[in-house]
Amino acid sequence: MKKTTFAALIGLALLSxxxxxxxxxxxxxxxxxxAAEAREKVLVQELLDRKKETAQLTKxxxxxxxxxxxxxxxxxxxxxxxxxxxxxxxxSATKVTAEKISLExxxxxxxxxxxxxxALIKKVKxxxxxxxSILSALEADLIKAYFPYSSLGVTAxxxxxxxxxxxxxxxxxxxxxxxxxxxxxELLKPLAEFLAARPALxxxxxxxxxxxxxxxxxxLKDTWDWSLARATNxxxxxxxxxxxxxxxxxxxxxxxxxxxxSNETPEGRQKNRRTVVxxxxxxxxxxxxx
Numbered sequence: 001m002k003k004t005t006f007a008a009l010i011g012l013a014l015l016s017x018x019x020x021x022x023x024x025x026x027x028x029x030x031x032x033x034x035a036a037e038a039r040e041k042v043l044v045q046e047l048l049d050r051k052k053e054t055a056q057l058t059k060x061x062x063x064x065x066x067x068x069x070x071x072x073x074x075x076x077x078x079x080x081x082x083x084x085x086x087x088x089x090x091x092s093a094t095k096v097t098a099e100k101i102s103l104e105x106x107x108x109x110x111x112x113x114x115x116x117x118x119a120l121i122k123k124v125k126x127x128x129x130x131x132x133s134i135l136s137a138l139e140a141d142l143i144k145a146y147f148p149y150s151s152l153g154v155t156a157x158x159x160x161x162x163x164x165x166x167x168x169x170x171x172x173x174x175x176x177x178x179x180x181x182x183x184x185x186e187l188l189k190p191l192a193e194f195l196a197a198r199p200a201l202x203x204x205x206x207x208x209x210x211x212x213x214x215x216x217x218x219x220l221k222d223t224w225d226w227s228l229a230r231a232t233n234x235x236x237x238x239x240x241x242x243x244x245x246x247x248x249x250x251x252x253x254x255x256x257x258x259x260x261x262s263n264e265t266p267e268g269r270q271k272n273r274r275t276v277v278x279x280x281x282x283x284x285x286x287x288x289x290x
Contacts, residue, residue, distance in 0.1 A: 026219075032251075033228045039250045043204055050161050057124065057286045064121050064289070071114045078107050123287045131161070131283045138163050138198075138281055145190040154187070165191065165277040172275055176214045178229055180237050188234065191277060192242030195249070202280040203249040207231035210269035211256040228253030234275060 082103045135158045142156040142163060153168040169177070172184040180188070195201060207230035209223045220226050231251035238244040256263070259272045 029225075029229075032232060033224070033253065036228060036231075036250060036252050040204075040252045043250070043252075047160075047162075053286075054160070057128075057288070060289060061121065061124055064117050064124075068114065068117055068121070071110060071117070075107065075110055075114070078103055078110065082107070117289075120287065120289055127284050127286045131286075134281055134283060135161070135163065138279065142194060142279070145194050149187060149190070152187075161280065161283060163279040163281075165279065167275045167277065169270065169273040169275065172234070173230065173273075176216060177209070177273060178214060178217055178226070178233070180233050184234075185237055185241065188237050189242060192238050192244050195238075195244050196242075198281075199245060199248065200282050201248065204278045204280075205231045205235050205249065205251050206254055206276045206278065207234070207252070208254045208258055208272060208274050208276070209256050210259070210272040211263045212269065223255040223257075224253055226253070227255045230275065 082100060085099050085103065139156055139158045142165060143150075146154045146156065146165070149171075152171045153166075155166045157164050167187060171187055172180060174181045174184075195203060207227040209227045209230070211223065213220050213223065213226055217226070220229070228251065231253050235249055235251040238249060239246050256272070259268075260274070261268045261271050263269050263272060
């Protein structure tokens with residue numbers, strides 16, 4: 001009888017301990033998610049700023065090109081005025097000489113301005129070409145690193161100022177759709193090696209889900225939880241198993257809210273469950289007119 005009572009007390013104690021542990025784990029996960037959402041807002045703002053900067057630079061380039069055409073026309077007109085003034089015999093020699101000197105000064109000043117603007121256009125084009133070259137080289141290297149996995153559906157493309165690496169859901173996660181599978185760990189290894197060789201890259205792991213939570217995962221509150229857990233699990237593998245710098249990479253859960261197709265069919269839900277790794281290199285700043 002005493003042994004039964006003692007065992008019951010031990011069981012109650014263990015139950016009490018585990019019931020205390022779960023809230024702490026949950027709060028830790030909430031803190032991770034909150035930090036990730038804050039990081040997402042910062043990254044989204046940075047992306048919007050870069051888009052705005054690109055649009056402004058494009059407009060500046062167009063304005064400079066338009067001004068260049070106007071300057072060419074102005075130079076032609078000044079030359080014609082100079083020639084007409086020189087040919088004019090009805091005015092005094094002094095007046096003709098003064099006007100000629102004035103026009104020549106205007107011509108020199110216009111040429112200086114034109115040269116400065118041409119130089120700026122060349123600098124802008126040179127930097128833009130260099131930015132494109134950096135992104136193109138990164139994309140080519142990433143495609144080469146994942147060439148053995150291309151048959152699985154791995155893709156890498158350049159979008160604006162980032163490289164988007166898409167990893168197939170079926171190969172990356174276990175059938176339950178939460179933990180990284182053994183094959184998924186192998187799929188993350190080329191990415192880890194790629195990042196180790198390029199520590200300046202800023203990386204964000206975006207996890208997307210469908211609208212149906214895994215039935216066996218009772219701790220998940222919603223698809224935000226699900227997607228953040230998927231992204232975090234992938235990042236943990238990169239950091240713990242492959243020694244990727246934790247300051248270089250951020251997990252982000254996007255939930256069910258960015259579907260690429262309908263969730264009405266199993267095939268559609270499979271497509272909506274996806275993981276995208278965004279790699280952002282440090283690009284040279286484009287010069288602007290003073």
